[in-house]
Amino acid sequence: MIESVISLLSPLFASAHVRWGIGGSVLLAHHGLVEHPNDVDLLFHPDDFAVxxxxxxxxxxxxxxQDKGVFLTRRFEEYTIGSVELDLIVDFKIQHKAGVFSFIFDETAMxxxxxxxxxxxxxxxxxDWYVFYLLMPGRExxxxxxxxxxxxxPLDAPERLQTxxxxxxxxxxxxxxEHTYRYAQ
Known part of the structure; x- marks a missing residue:
């Protein structure tokens, strides 16, 4: 069902020139790390979210x-299509004890x-999702x-950890x- 929802939305986003990315458990499933994704996490470029x-x-x-908790994300909206839950995220930010982590959605984000x-x-x-999960409560x-x-x-994008x-x-x-960066290359 998740694949059919993504298949429905993808050409519509493409024809509208929406810059977006698939993350979360669908990303993990794509890499064979989980069998059944929980929901669909979609991040959007701020200029494209309204479309x-x-x-x-x-x-x-x-x-x-719902309550945002540690998230200072500018926009977080939840939708359902059929039985599939989608989280729409723009300007993703997480508050932590040393400050705020801000994810920059640019052409290198995908x-x-x-x-x-x-x-x-x-x-x-x-x-990127490794860093997000490190900062999110309950994602150990x-x-x-x-x-x-x-x-x-090997790491696919070690420069993302450097950033x-x-x-x-x-x-x-x-x-x-730093440990992951050193030992996973």
Whole structure:
């Protein structure tokens, strides 16, 4: 069902020139790290979110907003299409004890355009989601999943970890990223 929803939205986003990326558990599933994604996390370029939301409103139902917790994200909207939950994220930010981590959505935010059934899908970098999961409460299992994965697979985008290290981060997270950067190449 998740694939059919992404297949529905992808050509619509493409024809509207929406810059977007697939992350979260769908990204992990794409790399064979989880079998069943929980939901669909879609990040959007800030300039394209209004268009993306108009497209989604044609097919999905917007859900009530929930408490943001540590997230200082400018826009976070939840939609459902059929039984599939989608999280729409713009200007992704996470507050932590050393400050605020801000994700820059630019032309380097996508690692690849993967083709399925003649359509192309923009997947984000595992390395970015590793940093996100380190900063998000309750995501240690996903952090370990990625660290285990990199024991037998090289980093695809080590520069993404270098970029994260230039940001304000708690020392414990900085040390973990540095360790992963050194040993996963």
């Amino acid at each position: 993306a939301e108009r497209i989604l409103k044609q097919f999905g139902k917007q859900q009530p907003s 690692t690849e355009q993967v083709s399925f059934g003649g359509q192309r899908y923009p997947f984000m970098h595992l390395e 299992s996903k952090v370990r999943l990625l660290e285990d994965y990199w024991q037998s697979h 994260a290290l230039a940001a304000s981060l708690p020392d414990s997270i900085r040390q973990r990223i």
